[in-house]
Amino acid sequence: MTTATVVPVRPIRAPLETERGTFAMRLVILTESFLFISLFASYFMLENNKDRWRIEELPKLNFAIPMLVVLIVSSVVLRWGELQVRKQRYRAGRMALALTILIGFGFLTLQAFEYRTHWEHLTPYTDSYGSIFYTITTFHAAHVIVGLLMLAYVLVLPRYAAARESPYRPFHVAAMYWHFVDVVWIFVVAILYIGPHL
């Protein structure tokens, strides 16, 4: 065994590790993807019995498509803000973050209107189609809410603490989740809203 001769001992400083959040978020996104894959697989499996699958009225696209546009715009804004934060333009970054959150609320408002018109001819209690339709869209809305909570947390995050010298990392991690939630909505629109028209 070697003997330590110098007291106090100081190691050569390697840079501080900053990517732990990113790793965890990647794995969260992996497992959440399979959550939605399971949901979509259930949709297809229920659809497979066409004689018992009653879509009396095809789902309208008048809300779904604008909601898609809204989410894509929010992702673009957030990405722009992320680049600003990386360049240490924190003010612009925070503004983009606040704007994204506002747009996210816009999405949820549209979702509420969508549900209100949809509810007139389809409820979760109607049949298995209604059950799976509302379950998938509600799961997505819940993920939007979680995403908003993450973004709100980053927005109010103070900028102290050595490991968080720049708010870029938390910003990046929350943004990853938000982009994931947006991508899920693309699949929801394709499978639940456009699919039955084809």
Added chain:
Amino acid sequence: MSAGTNAVQQRLQEIWETPKTVHGWFATVDHKGIGHRYLATAFIFLIIGGVEALIMRIQLARSDQSWLTPETYNQLFTMHGMTMIFWYAAPILSGFANYLIPLMIGARDMAYPRLNAFSYWTFVLSGILLYVSAFMGQSPHGGWFAYAPYTSLRYSPGYGMDFYALALIFLTISTTVGAINFIVSIFRLRAPGMTISRMPLFLYSTLTISFAILISLPALTVDCVFLELDRRWGTHFFDSRLGGEPLLWQQLFWFFGHPWVYVVFLPATGMASMIIPVFSRRPIVGYPYVAISTVLTGVVGFGVWLHHMFAVGMSDMAMSFFSAGSMTISIFSAVQVFCWIATIWKGRPVPTAAMHFAMGFLALLVIGGLNGIFTAIIPVDWQVHDTYFVVAHLHYVLIGANVFPVFAAFHYWLPKMTGRMLDERLGKWSFWVMFVGFNLAFFPMHLAGLGGMPRRIYTYPAGLGLDGLNMTATIGAFVFGTGILLSVINFFRSQHVGVIAGKNPWNADSLEWETDSPPAPYATVHIPTVISRHPLWDDHDEQDDPNNERVLDEGRETLSTTWLDAEPQSIMKMPEDTISPLLVALALMMLFVALIFQWMWVALAGIGSTLFATYYWLWPRPEEELA
């Protein structure tokens, strides 16, 4: 050892030690403490599940008994299955992984220590939640796989199946965050030089099952959500009158369920791959083949789930595909088995108690694998489906390939954890009693199954030729229980009279034996370096660090390395002890209890407090600024 080293040791001790106070007990994030708790809690669940099994065996010992009512019997076998599969088999492996992985890779803790504590608290609280149902006399009664529509409110009134669905969703949170923690720890915290091709094989199996968990577990969550929505919220997922599909439950459940079999099996093989070479006094034969077949078992394990459903009526194409997939799996297991046999053959085996258990595991795995191939063949499966043949098969696999390796691991690693050796003679006695009892209990079940005895029946009529077989099985079950009791006695006895273990009592090769027994809170003074697959068997000095570059004594820190080549990359700051994981877990507990009983305002309060506790957890502390 110079005075300088002692001062460093003292400083590291102060940095990493959790104070032994009540607050410290609830707040600790030390992987060793959490590992201990995981092991102890899971072992208690093993005892509970075992007692449930023995009660069932008493009922079945003779024909036409009515000691238990059918409903009680249904609740017992359901709780037995759930306890063993979800709250014992996987968590006990998490316990070993929690305790050993940071030591094996030369890190000072897991990558996310607080998440680790959270994983433990949610595990134990979900188990408590499940057993609340037993005290209400309304345990789940639909079998551990709870087929819909039997489990819908119409056929299963009461709260039993609600406990089932929500306790499982609660548990999936624990398992998922645990899996994330293992993956990142293994990929990013390995000691410098421990490249991916030098990892101990236990890490390969834990890595494989962690990915399998992340991919398969959401299916169970979705399934339980559907069940709960159907039961209490008026939807129609499994209700065929309104377009529902009863088979949807089975598809989702087994898409999760079969990979789960590997989740409770692969880490056990990984432990065997650590133990057998040490007691054969040579490196394992075919390291790369064992590693690759471990990973492939996890991958192909996703292509076999339909073999649980051969009897429901599917296309020949689908059944043939999954039958072939199921047989393919046996190739990978066979590769591992042959590697272990070759290791023993080419080595100089030392018949310790741990080695006895490992050899017993080999024998039982082969039997369980072979009767598994029987059930993978479709016509045979139709014949034995839902009979005691399947009960025999699954117990040969789960006890043979989980309980026996776990006991091998206890005999092997407990000296590291407690600092005291177990008694070898008592250990071998325990092994032989368990081994004989196990075969006495479960081998006759093959015959009972072939003789037509169905599973999940609370009694059977006399004169069918089943009486003798069942009596034998009951006697065997009690003998098996006695064997386990011997090991428990051995453990408590060793704490008082056991020989002091020292650093490396088995002359083993992996890094955890570099630490003291029991390990110091900081593990080793210098983060070790590695140049071969068997760090303690080569000439390299792991602690050689003349400039003290790898001491890291400026706070809780550990070294992060690149994921493939394990080159030092950065220093990872580790969190201090905190009770916020416990607070979040308690808030979630409130939410799940409220959901079971439909207390909507309490549920909202549960969501709110989860949120606040999470923000409290994540909020950066001003004192971190000083670090």
